[in-house]
Amino acid sequence: MTIIDCQNLKKRYKRLNALEDITFQLEEKKITGLIGRNGAGKTTLLKILAGFIRKSSGDIQVFSNNPFNNLRVSANSILVDDQMSFPDSLTLADILEVAPDFYKRWDTELANNLFKYFRLNPKQLHSRLSKGNRATFNMIFGLATRCELTMFDEPTNGMDEAVRSDFYRALLKDYIAHPRSILISSHHLAEMEHLLEDILLIHKGKVIFHQSLEEIKDYAVALQGPTDVVEKMTVGKEILHTKQMDSQRKYVVIRTEDVPAIEGVKIHPVTASDVCMYVTSDRKGGIDDVFK
């Protein structure tokens, strides 16, 4: 079943086109990574999906409803981001106590266990939490809602290394126990790659691709070898990235196709996160070119 159906979705702020043209469909019960560089429009897209902001044009359906101001979407989706706020009159324990009234599938046990595990102080106020602890609490909140559409916007920002891996593990285990649609945005694909089934890569407000992780790994291939040989090989091919290794050797990433094996040229697969990085890069060449 399709949970999200976006057709030519556009969002325009006063001067800025945050989303140019977003078209994709999200099948239910998948973990999808929403990947893109800073300013690609990830947050805007998630806010539209959560019903917080209005689309400018195009069509968007979440659970077959326009999400904006929709109660059904609000009741069945949660957007966890670092701007999540709770009243200062409620302690963390209070928040966890009122939440089940709102979210019918709220998992009190999970929430309490995670809360204890991460050693949060139940008497703390949300606004007084450190950045990392706030992210941790928001994550616990998001997981415990068990919403059919659970969205995380940069969930690991501010978390330390140990908490990050715990978070990903908790997410996965809870997903296995209660499969649901999870959308995680991040600009760190590498650290959560193993969790994902699909990747939705957006760049400058447009969808670049929406494919399974494995397909993305096959998307590109890297050639490394003597500059002249590699350059000859890649003539007329779609070059995603080049890097001069040293005076004689060059590293070029091209769209996957059958490349004849040539002596002296090594053919490497490219990781998904590198593919995403190269595809969304506006520059051919890299940072090294700046220092020439």
Add this chain to the structure above:
Amino acid sequence: MFLSNSTLGEVVWTQVKFKVNAYLGTLVSLIVVQILGLILSMNGTSSMSTNFNNTDFQIVWITADTVIIFVSIWALFLGNVITTKGYRNTNFSFVTNGISNNLSNIIVLIIMSVFAGVTTFLSHYILRLVVPLFNDVGYVKSGSIIDDPLSSIASMGLMVGLILMISAGGYLWGTLVYIHRAYMFLLIVLIITLPTTKTGQMILQFIFADNGSLFVLNVKFVCVAIIFFVLAMLSSYRLEVRR
């Protein structure tokens, strides 16, 4: 796929419970405001005196007027503050939409207005007990709840109605300010224009003056409150959550 279907009523009710709980602090501020008003009322709100056979004869009225003025300012602030960004964002951390958010805010304002009105009325009894402790003067037997239950209820109702109307005004004002900051000056403009222009005076006259009874006045208060609330809901219908 399991989708929970929350009806508007359920969500509004849950939001109301949540908000009343979360905004309890504002009621504590109400108490402070009332106590301040009571202290300032100790010397009386109005008095009349005459000289009769070389004797100054004076009656000092101790009314709830000062307290109600203070509480009205509190109500304006309350209606305004729950529309601000911080409060709005916290509401949207839980299940809600624009309509349920507005409705639950309105119900919360009604609950708080009733609380404020009733406590303002009752707080007057503290004065009745305390003032004689500090003054050695005569006292007039005054209508109390048991003596005159009907007028007590009417005056309690009037306080509730007045506070509700003002908090509704604050709510509308706050909603407009949320939409555009320029509305910040709306209240100031209104305060200047209402008493000075002809139409403004007519409006004020229509609402506050020439009422056959307090009940009619109270009905007018409630009607104005409803108009304010409806305007606030209409103007915020397409409002986005800005967080």
Add this chain to the structure above:
Amino acid sequence: MSNFGILSILPILGILFIIWRLLRLAKSTSNRINWAQRSNKWILCIYIVVLLLAVVVYEATQTNGEEALTSKEYTTFINKNNVFQQAFENNEESKLDSKFLIEEWTQELEGDSLEVILNGSDVLMNIEWTDSKEQLVEAKMYRTYSYMGGINMGKEIPLPTLEVKDNQIILTAIPQKERTYYRFTNELTFFSTVNNLDAREQRRVIGHTYIYLKVPKHINVIDKDGLQFY
């Protein structure tokens, strides 16, 4: 004596019991509620208890204090005052309500003049001229219903002392300090004054002290203070 002691303690015990129950209730409800909110809830509970207690205590102890007039009584009093004043102005002694009469006396004058002196007192005077050739002057002092803001001033404000000397009547006001009453009202005055005619009526000052003289025509009345109506 011991009976009285027990009786006076009973209500206090009752109130203490009610407070104790209320505190128990407040505590049990707030136990289910979180910590941050608990202080707020406590404050609110205590405040409400205090308010209710204030009402109860006030209702129970409110025994002293002047009765204020109801607006209905006010209207009848005003009417009676008006009738009196009318009769007074029209020299219709027979119609002057005798219940307003405070003092009456007669005086044998020595000369041909009668001087009325007012020492700070505040009276209205009327003179009925008689055809009598004698030196006898009849005088009556009245006070009509005197109220302000529903309070009976007549009770509190002493009458002027009256001194009759040769051919003088001296009315001296007793300089009484001042009298202040506190009056509580549930109503919002800035609405009730506008909207409630009764309330406005109730604030009026009514009542006067009158002196009615019956004087033979040949006597010259000296009225320096201009008390006379005409």
Add this chain to the structure above:
Amino acid sequence: MDLNTDSTKPIYMQIAEWIENEIIADRFLSDEKVYSQYQLAELFNINPATAAKGLTILVEEQILYKKRGLGMFVAPEAKNMILEKRRNETLTRMARELVHEARRLSVTEEELIQLIKKCEEEQK
């Protein structure tokens, strides 16, 4: 039990290999049930869909077979098939790499064979 997520080898291939290794090591016996996709997902901290893909490869290679509603089971001939496959693929590839490396280091064919024999002796 860690996967190398940075490796260029896709995760599902690594999963398939891991199961094969377990079969070779006789930790999964013939006609015995292997881990489900969810168990694998938990074990390796990966998406269940990826784990499923690893299992599917093995089903396609007939190393595993499906029983409806019961799960995946090890085919009777699985171990031999894997060994056969490894011989064909892995060993050949490794031999090729060995030769390549030997040539770069100017090791002669003779010397290489001597080296292999020597290693053979050590393993005994």
